[in-house]
Amino acid sequence: MPPAFKALLAQLLACVVAYVAGRSGMLPPGLWPLVLSQALAAVMIATILRSARWWLPIHLAFMPTTVAALQLEISPGWYLGAFILLALVYWSSFRTQVPLYLSNRKTAEQLSTLLPTDRPATVLDIGSGTGSLLRMLARLRPDCHYTGIEAAPAPWALGWLLGRRVRSLEWHLGDFFTSPWQAYDVVYAFLSPVPMTQVWTKAQSEMKPGSLLVSNSFAIPGREPDEIVQVDDGRRTRLLIYRIGAPGHTAQARN
The missing domain is CATH 1.10.150 (DNA polymerase; domain 1)
Structure with missing residues (x-):
């Protein structure tokens, strides 16, 4: 139901x-x-x-x-205004069951250590909210190329406004499931438990061998991550790392 x-x-x-x-x-x-x-x-x-x-x-x-x-x-106009504002922020959350989550600075710092050091990397943030993670990554690794996809108009508009001068950032409004993932070394997801099976199916079918799917907090059902990175922040964030093409095994944790 x-x-x-x-x-x-x-x-x-x-x-x-x-x-x-x-x-x-x-x-x-x-x-x-x-x-x-x-x-x-x-x-x-x-x-x-x-x-x-x-x-x-x-x-x-x-x-x-x-x-x-x-x-x-209370005047009905206030209710209408509140409804429009919430619709612009949460958009299709009722359907996708993915709320608006924002990644913090320490998470961005840990994620930057997962990027290749011998060459510029390509990073995709699916459900990228206001683009806060990608802007922090762009400061840490300005040599890399970053792409964000956000479905909700209000977070996307704020992300475009804040990131319009970041040359390494590409910003899109739309559904990340309909966009190709083949070109990316790292795909980052901070979503919810609901879409993770579909995310893994798409990652396996489209991402190149050796690339990484990094999920903030939410595991892929039925598959152990290849590595778990514990972020030293207030909410004890865990980055679950899945290497495309690697067989499933018991996850190794590091700080």
């Missing part, structure tokens, strides 16, 4: 539960006992439907926030 449909189903069924509980006299009189019972029921139903954990606080807050906003009588 698609996650968005699970969310809708949980909310609708929770409304039915709250209505039945209210009509049967199980709840105290008033609006807010009804609202809170709906929120709790939505969380329970989402748990039964095995929704991702991050959906649960959304279900818990959705109806109380909606009712509170209605009571404040």
Whole structure:
């Protein structure tokens, strides 16, 4: 069942539960006992439907926030503006289940050590957000060529604005699954668990032997990474390194 449909189903069924509980006299009189019972029921139903954990606080807050906003009588234009802004930032996240993640400076420094030292390398960042990682890499290794692909218009526009003077950076708006990966020595991904099987399938079919697929935090199901690099940052980032053409084996970790 698609996650968005699970969310809708949980909310609708929770409304039915709250209505039945209210009509049967199980709840105290008033609006807010009804609202809170709906929120709790939505969380329970989402748990039964095995929704991702991050959906649960959304279900818990959705109806109380909606009712509170209605009571404040906020102009509809603010809601429209917020919707447009969120759509521009997250775009197709509801479909791809890939949120906006930004890589930090220490991750860029570790990634730069994986690039070939004897020649300029070509690097592709899939789902590149605002391009922060590529701009940091361009300062660390200005001899290399960097390409970023981002699907959401707002992060892409900010990335274009911030990176327009970086000569080694090529910046694209679109779907990285429809772009060829053959020309790259390193493909970097900071996505989510959901698309990693598809990412690995594309990498195996298109990337040249010996090139690297580097995934920030999210493993490829059913395959051990060839190496794990531990980044010394606050969130304990792990870079999972998959060498194209290498047989799967027990991963070696290094700092």
